[in-house]
Amino acid sequence: MTDEQQLRALPLKALQAFEAAGRCGSVTAAAIELNVSPGAISQQIRKIESFLGVTLLERSGRTAELTVWGRLYHREITKGFEQFAIAQQVLERARNENALVLSALSSVVNKWIGRRIFDWQAMHPAAHIRVIGRDREPRMGFDEVDFRVSYGSDVLQHDHYTELFRDWVVPACSPALIAAAKPTAAELLRYPLLHVEWERHFTPYPRWSEFAAKVGVDLKETTPGLSFTLSSSAIDAAVNKRGVVLAQMSMISDELEAQTLVIPVDIRIPLRESYFLAWDRSALQKAYGPEFRDWVVAISRQQGQVSAQPTL
Numbered sequence: 001m002t003d004e005q006q007l008r009a010l011p012l013k014a015l016q017a018f019e020a021a022g023r024c025g026s027v028t029a030a031a032i033e034l035n036v037s038p039g040a041i042s043q044q045i046r047k048i049e050s051f052l053g054v055t056l057l058e059r060s061g062r063t064a065e066l067t068v069w070g071r072l073y074h075r076e077i078t079k080g081f082e083q084f085a086i087a088q089q090v091l092e093r094a095r096n097e098n099a100l101v102l103s104a105l106s107s108v109v110n111k112w113i114g115r116r117i118f119d120w121q122a123m124h125p126a127a128h129i130r131v132i133g134r135d136r137e138p139r140m141g142f143d144e145v146d147f148r149v150s151y152g153s154d155v156l157q158h159d160h161y162t163e164l165f166r167d168w169v170v171p172a173c174s175p176a177l178i179a180a181a182k183p184t185a186a187e188l189l190r191y192p193l194l195h196v197e198w199e200r201h202f203t204p205y206p207r208w209s210e211f212a213a214k215v216g217v218d219l220k221e222t223t224p225g226l227s228f229t230l231s232s233s234a235i236d237a238a239v240n241k242r243g244v245v246l247a248q249m250s251m252i253s254d255e256l257e258a259q260t261l262v263i264p265v266d267i268r269i270p271l272r273e274s275y276f277l278a279w280d281r282s283a284l285q286k287a288y289g290p291e292f293r294d295w296v297v298a299i300s301r302q303q304g305q306v307s308a309q310p311t312l
Contacts, residue, residue, distance in 0.1 A: 011051060017044035018056060019081050022074035027057075027064055099128040100283065100292055104149035107232035108275070109133035111251030112303075113149060113296075120295055127288040135199070146283035147293065152203055152273030161278035162297060165250075165304030168268040169206050172247040172261045173238050185215035185265045192243035195227040196234045203272040205231075206246055210269055235261075249307035268309040275300070 020030035021041055031038040049056050056070035066074060104113050114131055121129065137154050138145040148158065155161045171188055178191070189212055196205045212219030228234040231248055238245040239260045246269070247261070255261035277296050283289045 011044070011047050014044040014048040014051070015077060016081075017041045018048050018070075019074065019077055021045060021057070021064075022066055022070065023078070099130050100146050100286060100288060101130045101132065101144055102147045102149070102292075103132045103134050103138050103143075103145045105135055105151060106133040107230050107251065108149050108151075110232040111235060111248075115254060116299055119299075120292065123295075124288055124291065127292070129292075140278065140280040141282075146280055146286065146289065147296070148278045149296075150276045150278055152276075154201075155276035155278050158278035160281060161276045164275040164277050164297065164300035165307065166274045167248045167250050167271045167303075168307045168309060169246040169248055169271065170263050170268045171211070171244055171265050172235070172252055172255075172263055173244040174241040175259060175262045177241050177244070178262075178264055183264055185211075185267055186217050188244060188265055189217060189219060193225040194234045194237050194243040194245040195225050196231050196246065197227045197229060198231075199229060206269040206271065208246065211246060211267065214267060214269065250303050253306075266310070268307075270308075 024030045027038045027041045031041045054069045234245045
């Protein structure tokens with residue numbers, strides 16, 4: 001077998017398992033990373049050992065360590081996996097060279113900016129936009145991201161940003177849930193309540209106990225009901241007649257227009273922090289970069305006015 005034939009015959013899946021085990025420090029950790037069982041990792045490593053004719057992993061009970069041959073081989077194949085990562089980055093840069101890449105929190109993409117981006121595309125049909133729903137903050141200048149819609153103090157890790165708007169929440173439910181009734185604020189609290197509990201690094205989402213206090217009703221902090229970490233998931237549950245949700249005004253405009261949601265009692269509570277737009281400095285040097293930033297800021301100013309509690 002020639003060197004080229006040997007290279008093509010390499011069991012790549014087994015190489016991946018061995019590389020992960022050596023890098024992660026254990027078969028179990030490698031299994032978690034690759035989302036397979038530890039037994040599958042061990043099986044793949046035995047396959048590469050059989051192919052090479054050497055022992056790469058010294059097994060002793062539940063523990064396993066790289067042999068001398070294993071450390072040598074792992075050091076060399078790691079270079080190849082690093083090259084795979086570089087190749088992916090090169091491809092991403094090529095894809096994004098002429099595109100503006102917008103990253104935003106998942107719910108913001110699903111229920112707000114992802115819906116309005118079609119208006120931008122209609123005004124700028126020659127522009128190419130990629131929208132990424134991701135809760136983890138990108139690293140401007142390292143990740144392939146030009147703009148980021150962030151919430152609260154998370155934006156402070158970026159160098160360039162501006163405030164967009166402060167959103168407000170309001171009770172919302174399917175019209176079928178309340179039928180022809182017109183419940184008061186106090187009566188609304190007797191319906192099934194849907195809760196939103198964001199991840200802990202965010203400031204807390206407004207709770208039903210705050211709404212109850214606002215309307216003069218005593219409600220326990222631990223009111224029964226379903227809880228969701230994503231605002232968009234709670235809104236979808238409300239659309240499906242599962243209960244009443246304190247929904248962000250920015251995220252329910254389409255549902256209100258389609259009458260899949262209604263606001264039975266228009267009493268609003270502001271979020272504790274604002275949304276922000278951050279950008280990489282090079283984004284403003286791309287085609288349509290400045291125009292896109294100005295458009296996001298403009299629609300956000302409008303959203304802030306729509307979301308706020310109406311003055312009586």
